[in-house]
Amino acid sequence: MGPNPDPPRATFEQELLAAIEAVHRFAVHLTRDPTRAEDLVQETYLRALAHRDQYQPGTNCRAWLFTICRNAFLKGARHSDREIATGDASLEALAAAGIHAGMAGSDPQGAVFERPELADAIRVALEKLPEEFRTTVVLVDLEDQSYAEAARVMGVPVGTVRSRLFRARRMLQEDLLAYAEDLGLLAPQEDMN
Amino acid sequence: MLSCREVIEQLWDYLDGELPAERMEQIAEHLAECGRCYPQYQFEFKFLEALARQPQTAPRPPRELVERLQRLVSVG
Numbered sequence: 001m002g003p004n005p006d007p008p009r010a011t012f013e014q015e016l017l018a019a020i021e022a023v024h025r026f027a028v029h030l031t032r033d034p035t036r037a038e039d040l041v042q043e044t045y046l047r048a049l050a051h052r053d054q055y056q057p058g059t060n061c062r063a064w065l066f067t068i069c070r071n072a073f074l075k076g077a078r079h080s081d082r083e084i085a086t087g088d089a090s091l092e093a094l095a096a097a098g099i100h101a102g103m104a105g106s107d108p109q110g111a112v113f114e115r116p117e118l119a120d121a122i123r124v125a126l127e128k129l130p131e132e133f134r135t136t137v138v139l140v141d142l143e144d145q146s147y148a149e150a151a152r153v154m155g156v157p158v159g160t161v162r163s164r165l166f167r168a169r170r171m172l173q174e175d176l177l178a179y180a181e182d183l184g185l186l187a188p189q190e191d192m193n
Numbered sequence: 194m195l196s197c198r199e200v201i202e203q204l205w206d207y208l209d210g211e212l213p214a215e216r217m218e219q220i221a222e223h224l225a226e227c228g229r230c231y232p233q234y235q236f237e238f239k240f241l242e243a244l245a246r247q248p249q250t251a252p253r254p255p256r257e258l259v260e261r262l263q264r265l266v267s268v269g
Binding site: 013016017020021022024025028034038041042045046049090093094096097100103107108109110111113114118119122123126137140141142143144146147162165166169172173176 | 198201202203204205206209211232233235236237238239240241242243244245246247248250251252253254255258259261262263265266267
């Protein structure tokens with residue numbers, strides 16, 4: 001008896017339908033507006049259907065839809081030319097160590113991140129990030145895309161994804177820890193810088 | 194053995210599973226033995242876990258939108 005044949009691959013239509021929730025979440029993060037997000041999701045699907053010949057079966061359909069979604073969003077929004085400078089990724093990693101060092105006396109193992117009170121604060125902190133940073137975190141940390149996949153979605157080098165991601169995580173941590181401190185969930189931190 | 198600085202500089206890449214297998218192993222070995230780096234690993238791990246839980250709290254697409262897309266895809 002020969003080897004089992006490959007399982008049947010999901011059809012293009014099945015893959016599109018399975019991605020609706022993820023594309024909707026992504027659109028909500030991009031637009032920060034539920035009504036605009038709905039329009040953006042519909043436009044994404046219209047474009048995907050119109051360009052179905054560009055999709056390669058067996059590749060990451062969600063990443064392909066995220067790319068279309070973001071391109072449609074950027075085309076509709078007046079994309080700011082003024083991009084925040086992206087620092088060196090290694091320096092950002094060391095800066096994250098600085099944040100952690102400031103937590104040494106209060107919560108060195110990050111138990112505060114398990115507090116349910118922080119769930120809404122994370123959403124708010126994400127919305128405050130500039131679009132390039134927000135999209136990077138959403139793709140990698142929320143939607144589980146690799147650095148390479150996120151780079152393809154945004155049309156930037158992998159190194160840029162890495163720098164933006166680390167910078168965005170640092171900004172989120174600073175915001176969340178300050179919020180947790182205000183709520184009395186943490187003792188005041190030492191200087192983080 | 195890697196230095197603590199080398200580990201900290203690559204901690205995010207490690208947590209994201211973005212390093213070559215050999216480097217992943219080296220960092221895992223360091224973390225298992227280092228009382229300085231391991232707490233930071235735990236701290237960043239819990240932070241990333243909190244982010245990864247966000248999709249569970251995200252609003253679901255409205256039913257009408259899903260139905261509209263289903264119709265679109267079926268005729269597309």
